[in-house]
Amino acid sequence: KAGVTQTPRYLIKTRGQQVTLSCSPISGHRSVSWxxxxxxQGLQFLFEYFSETQxxxxxxxxxxxxxxxxxxxSEMNVSTLELGDSxxxxxxxxxxxRESAYNSPLHFGNGxxxxxx
Amino acid sequence: AQSVAxxxxxxxxxxxxPLTVKCTYSVSGNPxxxxxxxxxxxxxxxxxxxxxGDNLVKxxxxxxxxxxxxxxxxxxxxxxxxxxxxxxxxxxxxxxRGSSNTGKLIFGQGTTLQVxx
Numbered sequence: 001k002a003g004v005t006q007t008p009r010y011l012i013k014t015r016g017q018q019v020t021l022s023c024s025p026i027s028g029h030r031s032v033s034w035x036x037x038x039x040x041q042g043l044q045f046l047f048e049y050f051s052e053t054q055x056x057x058x059x060x061x062x063x064x065x066x067x068x069x070x071x072x073x074s075e076m077n078v079s080t081l082e083l084g085d086s087x088x089x090x091x092x093x094x095x096x097x098r099e100s101a102y103n104s105p106l107h108f109g110n111g112x113x114x115x116x117x
Numbered sequence: 118a119q120s121v122a123x124x125x126x127x128x129x130x131x132x133x134x135p136l137t138v139k140c141t142y143s144v145s146g147n148p149x150x151x152x153x154x155x156x157x158x159x160x161x162x163x164x165x166x167x168x169x170g171d172n173l174v175k176x177x178x179x180x181x182x183x184x185x186x187x188x189x190x191x192x193x194x195x196x197x198x199x200x201x202x203x204x205x206x207x208x209x210x211x212x213x214r215g216s217s218n219t220g221k222l223i224f225g226q227g228t229t230l231q232v233x234x
Binding site: 004006033042043045048056058090092103105106107108109110111 | 149
């Protein structure tokens with residue numbers, strides 16, 4: 001079974017631009033979560049989608065948004081990029097239906113490394 | 118506030134020796150607990166989880182973890198370390214059902230494990 005696929009692997013953008021990152025979950029997984037990883041702040045939760053609905057959201061500004069499509073693929077968008085947005089963005093999928101939403105392991109992709117200059 | 122602490126930034130151990138990576142948590146109620154490993158330029162890989170039951174949980178690659186409710190700890194262990202175990206290890210907690218935290222894991226800051234030949 002194919003793992004979680006994130007594209008692109010690397011991105012270089014300029015301040016003020018916007019960026020879209022893509023994530024294809026493991027087949028059959030309906031939950032997709034996004035995390036930001038930085039050396040200073042560690043791993044921080046951005047949001048989670050399940051069956052095209054945002055089910056949970058972290059403490060990030062509105063510049064960070066996401067969506068999920070009917071095939072469970074997900075995208076996240078960051079508008080008006082700032083230098084501090086430079087990070088590794090990780091997508092994770094899980095078999096997290098209503099009954100197992102809290103204890104299903106997350107399966108992570110290899111991430112998109114975003115550099116903002 | 119919910120939090121996870123990994124008190125050691127780095128753990129050094131000789132190959133063949135036992136290893137322990139420490140984790141303590143502060144979460145209301147009884148949480149679900151996880152360990153993940155991250156290799157350079159890769160996403161996180163799930164190692165093991167504690168939901169309920171036996172306090173000693175066995176996971177992938179010979180790792181195990183011991184849950185101690187009274188000390189609110191969930192230390193990762195392996196009887197005999199391999200050089201290939203060298204990586205960044207994260208402890209994470211998920212609040213149980215009843216809280217609106219689907220898809221969200223609270224991660225520790227990570228511990229770098231260095232196994233020397």
